Amino acid sequence: MRRARGGKMRRRQRRDDFVAPEIPxxxxxxxxxxxxxxxxxxxxxxxxxxxxxxxxxxxxxxxxxxxxxxLLPRPLGLYMSLVENNSNDYLELWEYPRKHQLLSLRLSSSINSSESSLKPELTFPGMGGHKMVVLRGLILYSLCRKACIYNPTTRQDVILPAIKSKILDQREPKYVHYFFGHDPVHDHYKIVCTIVIHPRDRGKITSEHWVFLLEPGGFWKKVEYDDQPHMPTREGFCINGVIYYLAFTHTCRDNVYCFDVRSEEFSKIQAPLEVSEFGQSVGFIEHGGKPALLDYTHIGETGVSELWVLEVDGGTWLRKSLVLKPCQRHLVDDIDILDLSVHGTGQNDEVILALCWPCYLLCYDLIKNDLRKVIINREITPDQHLFVYVKVMDKCENIMHLEL
Known part of the structure; x- marks a missing residue:
């Protein structure tokens, strides 16, 4: 018994003296x-x-x-911005939004192979706003003339300073567009703002371009552009350090504009001649790491849509026709194409098309040519006058702490 007790005491002493090795x-x-x-x-x-x-x-x-x-795919998650306004005027919406909130939605269940549902996960009153851009896990949105950046991972919301431009003091109608870019060489985040005056009589366009470096002590810097002033018509996206967006001038409507985030220089590429005008039923998306145009004008009538992919090196467009499967034609039969809008691409190059009311999404897999319906489990009535903007979060979770 004594030996046993002594052995236990020695083993206990050895455990007390044990020091775990330091992790490199x-x-x-x-x-x-x-x-x-x-x-x-x-x-x-x-x-x-x-x-x-x-x-x-x-x-x-x-x-x-x-x-x-x-390798494990994350479940579909998106952020939906609801802006309530009593007027359908874009200018009044941008200047004086009545109520706004940001909803975080997650895939809740799959009803069948072609239909699933989303439920609100979190609600952020007072956040969101007109348009949203998602870049590397960060959300850029504009609210009352100011750009705001929200990090869903850290729950940090940063409001950028107002731009001190004389063009904003003029009485003519003004349009403000924000773009979000990342320079992979210097690891810099930059916000690009284009301010446009477009007279109601459709006269000559006036535009200014400003850049903000998202770093401590950052400030708005005006960027000179020698070509014709232009007005963006779609949300842009950043690919390999270049921001792409659609815009028109008072003489030409079919241009893809490129902004190099590193050099802060503009360039433009002619759009395909077959797409004469960027109507409401033409979406500008990222497909396979390249800019692309999706023309879904006749998807409700014939089930056919046209995809134009830009070869950035040569500046040429490759065309591909997409035909819906017969078993999926019922998803677009009763849709008014004018009520349908493209809100970017999600995982696996799925194009997200949204309807304001009734509020649901159509996810179009351009690779598999597969269409599915995603219902949003939130009651939205047509008398709310809501402007709905949807952005799918990429699979990146950015833990960067935003400092200005």
């Missing part, structure tokens, strides 16, 4: 880079070392790389 710093970085974003937000309180590491730009980029390379 490089290994700790790789371990943290594979944890959920919510856990990282809590781990910032562990020590100053962990807080500084998690908030560093190096770790943020590492986390984005790891998150984008995960």
């Amino acid at each position: 710093f490089d290994l700790m970085i790789h371990i943290l880079g594979r944890l959920p974003a919510k856990s990282l937000m809590r781990f910032r309180c562990v020590s100053k070392l962990w807080s500084g590491l998690i908030r560093s730009r190096y770790f943020t980029n590492l986390y984005l790389t790891v998150a984008s390379s995960r």
Whole structure:
């Protein structure tokens, strides 16, 4: 018995003297880079070392790389901005929105192979606004003449300073468009703002272009553009450090404008001649890492839509006709094409088409040529005068702390 007690005491003493080996710093970085974003937000309180590491730009980029390379697909998630206004005038909506809120939606259930539903996960009163741009897990939206950036992972909302431009003081109708870009060489985020005066008599267009570097001490800087003033007509997107968007001038309507985020220079590409005008039933999307035009004008009548993909190197357009499967034609038979609008692309190059009322989405997989319906489980009535803007969140979770 004495030997047994002595053995237990020695083993207990050995356990008390045991010191776990210190984890190498490089290994700790790789371990943290594979944890959920919510856990990282809590781990910032562990020590100053962990807080500084998690908030560093190096770790943020590492986390984005790891998150984008995960093989497991994330469930469909999107943010929907609801702006209530009693007028259908774009100018009044932009200047004086009555009520606005941002909804976070998640896929809740699958009714059948061609239909599923989304339910509101979180509601953010006072956020959202006119138009939204999603870039590397960040959301850019405009509200009352100011650009706002929201990070869903850190729940941080930053309002950029107002642009001090004399063109905003003029009484002519003004349009403001914001674009979001990232320079992969210098790892810089930049916001581009185009302010346009377009007289009601359809006279000559006047435009200004401003750039904001999203860094501490950032400010709006005016960028000169020597070509004809132009007016953007669609939300833009950034691919490999270049922002693409559609715009027209007082002499030409068919141009794709390119803004190099690094050099801050403009260029333009002629759109396909077959697409004479960018009507409401033409969407500008990213497809396979390239800019593309989706013409769904006749999808309700014939089930056929046209896809034009831009070969950036040669500046040429490749055309492809998409024909809906007969079993899916019923999803578009009773739709007024004028009520249908493109809101970007989601995972697997699915084009998101949204209807304001009744409020639901159509997800069109351009690779598999497959269409499905996604119902939004939120009651929206036509008397609310809602302007609905939908953006699908990419699979990246950005843990960057926004500082100005």
